[in-house]
Amino acid sequence: MGAMSRVNSKRRRKIRERLCEAQNHRCCYCGEDIREGATIEHVNPSAHGGKSNWENLVAACRPCNERRDTMNPTKFYKKIIAERERRQDQGVAA
Numbered sequence: 044m045g046a047m048s049r050v051n052s053k054r055r056r057k058i059r060e061r062l063c064e065a066q067n068h069r070c071c072y073c074g075e076d077i078r079e080g081a082t083i084e085h086v087n088p089s090a091h092g093g094k095s096n097w098e099n100l101v102a103a104c105r106p107c108n109e110r111r112d113t114m115n116p117t118k119f120y121k122k123i124i125a126e127r128e129r130r131q132d133q134g135v136a137a
C-alpha cells in the first residue's frame with residue numbers, strides 16, 4: 044500500500060476527481076455511488092513501482108477496495124462480473 048504517496052495530495056485529488064467524473068461517480072467494480080469515499084485503485088499492480096498513470100488508475104468504492112485487498116484488480120473485476128451474472132441467471136434482481 045501507499046503507492047500513491049509519491050503523488051502530492053493536490054494532484055491526487057485532481058486525479059480522483061477526474062476518475063470519478065469519467066466513471067460517472069460509480070465504482071468500477073460494483074457500480075455503487077462513490078461520491079462519498081472513493082478510493083483509487085491500480086489496474087496493473089506491476090506498475091506500482093512509482094507509476095501512477097491516469098490509464099492505470101480506476102476509482103472504486105471503499106467496500107470493494109477492502110474486499111479486493113491484495114487480489115489482482117483484473118481478477119477481482121472478473122469475480123464481481125461473474126457474481127453479477129450468476130445473480131442474473133438465478134433471476135434475482137441485482
Ligand SMILES: [Zn+2]
Binds near residue numbers: 070072
Ligand atoms: Zn464497489
